[in-house]
Amino acid sequence: MLDVAGRTASAPQPGSLLRRPSPGALIRTVVIVVLVLFTLLALPQLLSLYYVDYMTQVAVYAMVALGLGVLVGRVGLMSLGQIAVLSVGAWSAARLLFGTSQPFPLVLVEAGLITMVLGTVLLLPALRLRGLYLALITLMLASAVYVVLLTLNFPNGGHGFTGYNGNQIHIPPIRRPSIATSDPAYFRYAVVVAVLMFALVAIHIRTRPGRAWAAIRQSEPAALAAGINTTLYKLWAVALASFVTGVAGGVLAGAVHYLYSDDFPAYTSITILAVVLMGGAYSLWGAIVAALLMQLLPALLNNWGVSNDWLTILFGIGVVFTLTTAPRGIAEQFPKDMARLGGLLVRLVRRGKPGPAGTPEPVSAPAPAAASEAEAP
Amino acid sequence: MIEVENLTVRFGGVTSLNRMSVSFESGTCGLIGPNGAGKTTFFNVLSGFVRPAGGSIRAFGDDLLSIVHYRRARWGLRRTFQTEQAIEELSVYDNVALVHEHAGKSGGSRRADVLDAISFVGLDADPAAKVGGLGVGQRRMVEVARAVVGHPKLVLLDEPAAGLPDAETSGLADVIRQIPARTGALTILVDHDMSLVSACCDTTAVLDFGELIASGPTAQVLRDERVMRAYLGTAEVG
Amino acid sequence: MPSWQEFQPFIVTGLALGGVYALSGVGLVVLYQATGVVYLAFGAVGATGALIAWSLISVSLPGWLAWLVCIAFSGALTLGYGMVFGPLLARRTPLVKATATLGLLLILYGAMDLLWTTSGGEVRSLTLPTDAHKFSIAGVQITYTQLIGLVIGVVITLATAAFLRSTKLGTAMRAMANDREITATLGVPVRRVEAAAWLGCGVLAGIAGLLLADMVALDATTLTFLVISSLAAALIARLRSVTLTFAAALLVGLVQNLMVPIPSLSNYNNMAPFVLAVLALLALSRRSVIALSREEV
Numbered sequence: 001m002l003d004v005a006g007r008t009a010s011a012p013q014p015g016s017l018l019r020r021p022s023p024g025a026l027i028r029t030v031v032i033v034v035l036v037l038f039t040l041l042a043l044p045q046l047l048s049l050y051y052v053d054y055m056t057q058v059a060v061y062a063m064v065a066l067g068l069g070v071l072v073g074r075v076g077l078m079s080l081g082q083i084a085v086l087s088v089g090a091w092s093a094a095r096l097l098f099g100t101s102q103p104f105p106l107v108l109v110e111a112g113l114i115t116m117v118l119g120t121v122l123l124l125p126a127l128r129l130r131g132l133y134l135a136l137i138t139l140m141l142a143s144a145v146y147v148v149l150l151t152l153n154f155p156n157g158g159h160g161f162t163g164y165n166g167n168q169i170h171i172p173p174i175r176r177p178s179i180a181t182s183d184p185a186y187f188r189y190a191v192v193v194a195v196l197m198f199a200l201v202a203i204h205i206r207t208r209p210g211r212a213w214a215a216i217r218q219s220e221p222a223a224l225a226a227g228i229n230t231t232l233y234k235l236w237a238v239a240l241a242s243f244v245t246g247v248a249g250g251v252l253a254g255a256v257h258y259l260y261s262d263d264f265p266a267y268t269s270i271t272i273l274a275v276v277l278m279g280g281a282y283s284l285w286g287a288i289v290a291a292l293l294m295q296l297l298p299a300l301l302n303n304w305g306v307s308n309d310w311l312t313i314l315f316g317i318g319v320v321f322t323l324t325t326a327p328r329g330i331a332e333q334f335p336k337d338m339a340r341l342g343g344l345l346v347r348l349v350r351r352g353k354p355g356p357a358g359t360p361e362p363v364s365a366p367a368p369a370a371a372s373e374a375e376a377p
Numbered sequence: 378m379i380e381v382e383n384l385t386v387r388f389g390g391v392t393s394l395n396r397m398s399v400s401f402e403s404g405t406c407g408l409i410g411p412n413g414a415g416k417t418t419f420f421n422v423l424s425g426f427v428r429p430a431g432g433s434i435r436a437f438g439d440d441l442l443s444i445v446h447y448r449r450a451r452w453g454l455r456r457t458f459q460t461e462q463a464i465e466e467l468s469v470y471d472n473v474a475l476v477h478e479h480a481g482k483s484g485g486s487r488r489a490d491v492l493d494a495i496s497f498v499g500l501d502a503d504p505a506a507k508v509g510g511l512g513v514g515q516r517r518m519v520e521v522a523r524a525v526v527g528h529p530k531l532v533l534l535d536e537p538a539a540g541l542p543d544a545e546t547s548g549l550a551d552v553i554r555q556i557p558a559r560t561g562a563l564t565i566l567v568d569h570d571m572s573l574v575s576a577c578c579d580t581t582a583v584l585d586f587g588e589l590i591a592s593g594p595t596a597q598v599l600r601d602e603r604v605m606r607a608y609l610g611t612a613e614v615g
Numbered sequence: 616m617p618s619w620q621e622f623q624p625f626i627v628t629g630l631a632l633g634g635v636y637a638l639s640g641v642g643l644v645v646l647y648q649a650t651g652v653v654y655l656a657f658g659a660v661g662a663t664g665a666l667i668a669w670s671l672i673s674v675s676l677p678g679w680l681a682w683l684v685c686i687a688f689s690g691a692l693t694l695g696y697g698m699v700f701g702p703l704l705a706r707r708t709p710l711v712k713a714t715a716t717l718g719l720l721l722i723l724y725g726a727m728d729l730l731w732t733t734s735g736g737e738v739r740s741l742t743l744p745t746d747a748h749k750f751s752i753a754g755v756q757i758t759y760t761q762l763i764g765l766v767i768g769v770v771i772t773l774a775t776a777a778f779l780r781s782t783k784l785g786t787a788m789r790a791m792a793n794d795r796e797i798t799a800t801l802g803v804p805v806r807r808v809e810a811a812a813w814l815g816c817g818v819l820a821g822i823a824g825l826l827l828a829d830m831v832a833l834d835a836t837t838l839t840f841l842v843i844s845s846l847a848a849a850l851i852a853r854l855r856s857v858t859l860t861f862a863a864a865l866l867v868g869l870v871q872n873l874m875v876p877i878p879s880l881s882n883y884n885n886m887a888p889f890v891l892a893v894l895a896l897l898a899l900s901r902r903s904v905i906a907l908s909r910e911e912v
Contacts (some may be wrong), residue, residue: 014467126896136850222464226475315718316721323707324704
């Protein structure tokens with residue numbers, strides 16, 4: 001099974017059947033609520049429109065990273081084609097938004113469901129394949145989907161099944177929900193949708209599927225011997241990841257207003273895998289780190305006049321680095337490294353200061369450790 | 378009562394089990410044989426991971442081979458593996474409860490059944506402790522607990538003593554001896570540690586090159602000349 | 616339905632492309648057998664080499680020297696990667712090893728766009744002198760480049776098959792594919808055998824890069840991801856048989872190109888390798904055995 005995404009003590013654990021209250025849980029919940037409120041209320045005021053746009057992309061790709069994290073980090077299935085899944089969601093949402101006058105939330109759900117069905121149907125026969133072959137099949141399937149989308153094109157208000165009219169001169173923009181037409185408002189909308197998706201995944205992890213996934217990831221034969229229908233639970237994970245990514249596609253459609261095949265190039269699937277590995281596939285925070293790496297860093301680099309290619313190179317280095325040295329990803333490794341660095345600095349400082357005669361060298365470990373505990377809930 | 382008739386398994390050009398026929402009556406039964414004799418392959422057929430080319434297995438009157446592998450736990454099959462497979466990210470309690478949950482046992486008696494199984498195997502770890510933090514011996518006992526929870530019919534133990542120090546092995550022997558009485562299950566024990574087999578098993582079957590070469594009361598089998606010849610060159614028998 | 620005449624040129628392009636897919640596929644399969652690594656960066660390496668050759672040619676370096684540099688670069692880079700990350704990841708699953716090569720792919724992809732940007736609409740091309748020379752068979756025109764594509768594919772396949780079967784090094788590679796641990800204890804210089812496999816694969820990547828840059832396009836994205844089509848052929852051969860890879864590669868090349876003149880299928884021709892690979896993989900997995908070893912693929 002995939003041993004890439006290590007487990008972190010701070011990531012959401014599969015819910016225990018033994019009900020015991022966890023003291024850290026309350027603090028974690030409070031921190032999360034505060035952060036979400038801040039993001040919804042304060043952030044759009046603080047950022048310029050330029051950054052609000054990028055942060056909306058962060059919300060979208062956080063959901064994509066979330067889906068991939070479930071597959072890679074929780075079940076041990078590797079997908080090399082999540083961007084193709086995203087494109088299916090975006091296409092479905094665009095088609096529905098143009099072709100019907102359904103309310104936006106309903107379209108999002110439908111896009112998610114369509115993507116979910118397509119994802120599970122395509123992957124079902126492949127689930128009995130082992131790790132590497134399954135990953136390569138997702139690569140093949142994604143490439144095939146890309147070719148189909150190149151031919152189908154994205155809906156642009158035309159009629160017929162594809163909703164694409166090649167001769168159209170005036171292309172209408174994809175509509176947004178009536179309550180969130182401005183960019184800052186749509187950002188908030190996207191964040192709310194993302195929070196709902198994260199909650200959906202968290203619920204899965206803390207209940208029966210989460211435990212079953214943990215068993216499958218540890219050892220599929222042992223899971224079968226324990227009575228777990230591994231094919232069903234793997235399919236469930238694929239369905240969940242596809243649904244979440246499909247919804248993300250819908251949010252993306254509304255965000256960009258106009259969709260083109262160029263928006264979903266093949267290497268983006270690899271990039272998103274890279275950032276998910278770097279951010280940590282097991283922890284939900286890792287998905288947010290991944291999205292920030294992928295969507296916010298380019299914005300910053302653009303401002304400073306540095307080419308995005310350096311980011312691609314960085315992600316490549318990140319993949320290799322993560323796989324060889326820090327399988328838990330940056331979300332866990334970074335606080336640990338910082339803690340170690342902090343401890344080292346404290347010790348250096350203390351050694352520099354002469355204490356009263358006979359004072360033993362103080363033990364400096366507790367402070368940095370506490371900092372790392374609180375940092376990544 | 379398990380009746381195996383003419384079981385044949387082939388992997389590519391190799392015949393792992395060759396028209397093997399054996400019966401396991403009741404209690405704790407040993408299954409021994411030199412490396413490559415087919416013991417783990419036999420377990421894998423019982424678990425449903427390997428499809429035999431021919432033969433049949435009747436377990437307590439049921440045609441075991443016709444049951445889908447993940448449904449055999451519900452039927453009453455339990456198993457441990459040569460390399461221990463306890464789920465590191467879950468707690469001791471959840472590891473055992475998982476089996477209880479997916480073997481279709483009712484949630485009402487779950488807590489009692491699980492804690493019962495944990496204490497039966499003599500595991501003194503906190504049930505809420507993550508298995509990842511436990512030592513090898515304790516992890517093995519978690520696996521054994523998973524194998525005895527929820528009234529199983531057939532318990533397969535695949536080299537449970539491998540890698541355990543002697544003191545823990547004798548504790549393990551005590552537990553294994555009590556499984557049939559405690560759960561009513563028929564237990565088949567595969568191990569290379571002959572003292573463990575002698576201590577736990579009333580009857581023993583011996584495989585060599587995928588065939589049954591001896592079966593009967595353990596002490597008698599361990600003295601059988603054919604068995605000694607099969608083990609020629611390896612550690613002494615009995 | 617197009618006529619036989621209309622299909623003919625596509626048979627030629629199909630065979631030529633198939634030959635290069637075979638060349639790449641054989642490289643991928645041999646490396647996988649010897650090291651357990653599916654070298655997903657194969658296309659990116661060849662692409663970088665081809666772009667380097669292009670740059671050298673545009674500063675008036677003689678063509679043959681530029682190609683040699685391309686091949687040497689691809690070989691050296693692949694060998695370097697293999698010697699550093701091979702041992703580091705030796706104990707991990709094939710999936711992890713393959714994913715690591717994706718890291719190399721990204722690094723090269725970023726570097727290529729940085730050094731040979733296309734943001735200004737630049738279109739580069741690499742033409743091999745053999746493009747200019749043509750001959751005819753039964754009324755069909757074939758360039759020497761296309762002939763070379765097919766012939767190199769055949770030659771590499773035969774040479775590799777013979778190498779694997781008859782030479783000490785080749786036999787060692789086959790042994791390592793079966794069980795690396797045992798091979799090492801038998802006194803086979805595992806590290807050296809791996810180095811040979813990495814180097815050979817890299818060299819093939821460079822050659823494939825040049826041919827594809829000529830036959831398809833000198834574009835970083837196109838060349839990097841063309842590896843997926845070669846991989847499709849290798850997968851149809853279950854990453855095991857070199858001769859099967861060759862046959863599969865020709866099949867993939869032919870199907871892909873023969874779809875072009877058929878109007879209703881034309882747009883989907885690039886899907887052919889992927890669909891074929893998926894079908895082959897699913898057919899291969901019909902009788903699944905759940906292996907207990909962690910090293911299983």
